[in-house]
Amino acid sequence: NAGVTQTPKFRVLKTGQSMTLLCAQDMNHEYMYWYRQDPGMGLRLIHYSVGEGTTAKGEVPDGYNVSRLKKQNFLLGLESAAPSQTSVYFCASSTQGTEQFFGPGTRLTVL
Amino acid sequence: AQSVTQLDSQVPVFEEAPVELRCNYSSSVSVYLFWYVQYPNQGLQLLLKYLSGSTLVKGINGFEAEFNKSQTSFHLRKPSVHISDTAEYFCAVSGTMYSGGGADGLTFGKGTHLIIQP
Numbered sequence: 001n002a003g004v005t006q007t008p009k010f011r012v013l014k015t016g017q018s019m020t021l022l023c024a025q026d027m028n029h030e031y032m033y034w035y036r037q038d039p040g041m042g043l044r045l046i047h048y049s050v051g052e053g054t055t056a057k058g059e060v061p062d063g064y065n066v067s068r069l070k071k072q073n074f075l076l077g078l079e080s081a082a083p084s085q086t087s088v089y090f091c092a093s094s095t096q097g098t099e100q101f102f103g104p105g106t107r108l109t110v111l
Numbered sequence: 112a113q114s115v116t117q118l119d120s121q122v123p124v125f126e127e128a129p130v131e132l133r134c135n136y137s138s139s140v141s142v143y144l145f146w147y148v149q150y151p152n153q154g155l156q157l158l159l160k161y162l163s164g165s166t167l168v169k170g171i172n173g174f175e176a177e178f179n180k181s182q183t184s185f186h187l188r189k190p191s192v193h194i195s196d197t198a199e200y201f202c203a204v205s206g207t208m209y210s211g212g213g214a215d216g217l218t219f220g221k222g223t224h225l226i227i228q229p
Contacts, residue, residue: 004154033216040120041153042201042219050214058216090154092197094160096214102155 004103012073012109013081013085021076021106023091029101031094033058034066036087037105043090049074058096081110112161113138113204117220124192125228132187133191134202141207144185145217146176158200161185162207172196197227 007022023032030051034058035043035058049068063085065077074093078085088107092100118133134140147155159170165222166178176187178208185202 032213032222035216035219040221042115042216042221043203044219048216064190073148085113092155096208099157099160100217101157102147 004088004091004093004101006103006106008106009104010107012111013078014111015082017081018077018079019081019108020078021089021091021095021108023048023074023075023076023103024072025091025093025101026072027093027101028071029093029095030071031096031100032068032099033092033094034059034064034074034076035090035092037090038087044075046089081108099110113142113201113206113218115204115220117200117202117223120221121224121226123226123228126194127191128206130188130192130196130225130229131169131224132200132202134185134187134220136204138183138186138204138206142204143204143207144176144178145203146174146185147168147201147203149174149201149222150224151198156200158187166207192227194227194229196225199224201204214221 004025033048034046047066049055052071054067066076091103096102116135124130132181145160147160159168161178169175202220203207
């Protein structure tokens with residue numbers, strides 16, 4: 001039982017490049033989330049999903065897209081990376097009414 | 112919508128001393144409350160949670176928190192800290208299943224860095 005895993009762990013992009021972050025969970029959770037963590041800001045919700053095939057915007061969705069084609073996977077895409085997207089990205093999953101389980105994070109640097 | 116305020120960005124404490132990390136929240140609906148801990152270069156780990164019932168909640172590693180609805184607070188306490196407790200602590204809130212929330216993510220405070228001094 002791996003819990004929540006994230007790929008990759010680290011990535012460096014140049015401005016304008018694109019990339020996809022993969023989140024996978026093996027707990028059969030309905031809900032999945034993407035957050036970003038910046039110094040002194042705590043974690044802020046980017047997008048979330050309440051089930052396969054559904055997605056919704058969080059607090060800071062601009063510049064990101066997501067897809068949930070399979071229940072166990074939640075993808076976060078950056079179409080044209082900007083330096084302001086340099087951050088640590090965390091994926092989480094849960095069932096309603098319980099705590100969220102977090103992955104180990106992806107550290108992204110955009111030059 | 113909810114908001115969370117962690118009143119202290121940094122708390123230095125001597126080893127074996129007690130500690131309290133403060134958290135206040137704002138919400139127009141009933142809430143669930145959580146404390147998470149983040150050790151350096153790691154993800155977030157749940158310390159404890161308040162969903163319903165007793166307002167005094169006990170968690171892992173000797174931590175506890177008390178939900179005070181009238182003061183909209185959920186302060187975290189430990190009677191005696193260890194060097195290994197050095198970490199970032201986050202308070203978080205969500206709406207409950209019965210208030211229509213819970214599915215749309217957690218709202219986090221900005222974190223409190225607990226520094227244990229030998």
